[in-house]
Amino acid sequence: VSSHLSVVERRNAVASSGLGAAPVDPRSVLDPDRWPALVDRIRADRLEGLLSLYATDSGVATERQLDQSRELHTAAALLAVHLEQRLLEVAALFDEHAIDFRVLKGSAHAHLLYPEPALRSFGDIDLLVRGDRIGEAVRLLTELGGRRRFPELRPGYDRRFTKGVAVVLPGGDEIDLHRTLAPGPFGLALDPGELFEREQAFELGGRCLPAMDPADQLLHSCYHAALGRAEPNIVALRDVAQSVERPGLHVGTALERAVRWRGRIVVASSVALAAGMFGLAADMPIVEFAERYRPDRTETRWLATYHGSARTTANQALASMQALPGWRERGAYAVAVAIPTTRGSIPHRWRRGIRQLGSR
Amino acid sequence: LWRRLTDRVVVAGSSIAMAPVVLNETGALVWDLLERSLTLDELVSELRLLRDGPESLIRDDVVDLLQQLCDREVVVTP
Numbered sequence: 141v142s143s144h145l146s147v148v149e150r151r152n153a154v155a156s157s158g159l160g161a162a163p164v165d166p167r168s169v170l171d172p173d174r175w176p177a178l179v180d181r182i183r184a185d186r187l188e189g190l191l192s193l194y195a196t197d198s199g200v201a202t203e204r205q206l207d208q209s210r211e212l213h214t215a216a217a218l219l220a221v222h223l224e225q226r227l228l229e230v231a232a233l234f235d236e237h238a239i240d241f242r243v244l245k246g247s248a249h250a251h252l253l254y255p256e257p258a259l260r261s262f263g264d265i266d267l268l269v270r271g272d273r274i275g276e277a278v279r280l281l282t283e284l285g286g287r288r289r290f291p292e293l294r295p296g297y298d299r300r301f302t303k304g305v306a307v308v309l310p311g312g313d314e315i316d317l318h319r320t321l322a323p324g325p326f327g328l329a330l331d332p333g334e335l336f337e338r339e340q341a342f343e344l345g346g347r348c349l350p351a352m353d354p355a356d357q358l359l360h361s362c363y364h365a366a367l368g369r370a371e372p373n374i375v376a377l378r379d380v381a382q383s384v385e386r387p388g389l390h391v392g393t394a395l396e397r398a399v400r401w402r403g404r405i406v407v408a409s410s411v412a413l414a415a416g417m418f419g420l421a422a423d424m425p426i427v428e429f430a431e432r433y434r435p436d437r438t439e440t441r442w443l444a445t446y447h448g449s450a451r452t453t454a455n456q457a458l459a460s461m462q463a464l465p466g467w468r469e470r471g472a473y474a475v476a477v478a479i480p481t482t483r484g485s486i487p488h489r490w491r492r493g494i495r496q497l498g499s500r
Numbered sequence: 501l502w503r504r505l506t507d508r509v510v511v512a513g514s515s516i517a518m519a520p521v522v523l524n525e526t527g528a529l530v531w532d533l534l535e536r537s538l539t540l541d542e543l544v545s546e547l548r549l550l551r552d553g554p555e556s557l558i559r560d561d562v563v564d565l566l567q568q569l570c571d572r573e574v575v576v577t578p
Contacts, residue, residue: 221510
């Protein structure tokens with residue numbers, strides 16, 4: 141049995157850096173044989189800032205590992221400020237065309253949730269845009285030379301149903317324009333319009349940029365952690381831990397919104413995971429809620445479509461129809477995913493999902 | 501636009517055309533001192549408390565760095 145931590149255990153210890161919780165095993169030196177795999181994992185998970193803190197503070201890194209962690213952190217910081225230059229450029233463009241937006245995740249979380257922005261690394265720009273303006277926002281970015289990652293499934297799909305549109309600008313910078321906060325039923329069950337009724341600002345390069353308010357930021361972090369990938373997103377879980385300890389957060393407000401969005405199961409599961417991983421105090425109201433919450437059958441069924449064997453495009457499409465208000469919306473959604481007009485370029489996962497729908 | 505790292509500072513220029521730069525050692529110290537409103541003489545005098553070397557060399561380093569930051573429109577002269 142190895143005396144060293146596994147790569148995942150070490151990654152989790154790195155992700156806990158600076159929170160006051162004890163690392164998994166502070167006595168264990170960083171295993172030189174596992175170091176390259178750890179570095180790959182850290183880069184994939186965007187934890188370079190926290191690795192640098194961990195390597196400096198824990199005393200378990202060799203000089204060479206310390207140097208490498210600083211170089212990784214420098215590269216991540218260079219990317220972050222480059223992306224923020226791009227963000228300011230896009231913000232000015234959207235302002236010029238009166239396109240309302242909110243900065244999501246990376247830059248907004250780095251400046252609003254973390255004691256040092258350098259601790260929160262990120263690799264793209266995420267903006268929330270109103271559904272009825274997303275087409276114009278995409279057009280403006282394509283005029284800068286950008287190209288969509290995936291075509292629109294059917295005219296009107298972006299405006300009404302999409303989670304978002306990814307645009308890659310010349311040079312490779314990716315801008316994700318979000319219409320809502322999650323794919324599938326949980327993203328369709330909330331009204332994205334209400335996210336524009338409130339905001340908080342952060343300062344960047346001499347100008348104020350709008351982000352979501354603290355309660356919406358917490359909810360989005362929970363959604364991102366639990367619904368983004370098959371595995372919980374560790375940076376988003378760390379964002380949850382940062383969010384719940386933020387003085388400006390009103391937990392009751394966040395939970396009221398989660399009720400309206402039918403997303404209490406997402407909040408409960410993400411907060412419970414974050415509490416276990418980062419040692420959040422059990423008497424925090426949001427942690428108490430997560431421990432005692434019992435989801436209903438619909439929420440449970442919806443959440444199952446994001447994980448494990450039930451994570452299929454067809455299952456998520458069926459659950460999504462249930463989340464939509466009214467038969468007209470459901471019909472339009474079903475037609476869009478079952479009979480897309482962009483046949484020649486439908487992403488593989490959609491083709492597979494459409495086949496699955498047809499076989500039911 | 502900048503990031504403070506453990507032993508260095510990463511600073512972006514005023515436009516996307518200017519690639520960000522990394523300030524090490526004296527550069528990082530000067531960047532931190534720029535938080536305070538100091539004259540050139542005061543900057544040099546503060547730096548002499550933090551690092552060894554002749555005053556003229558430190559002054560040259562500071563002037564060179566400030567010129568680079570001005571060129572990138574990261575700092576402005578009054």
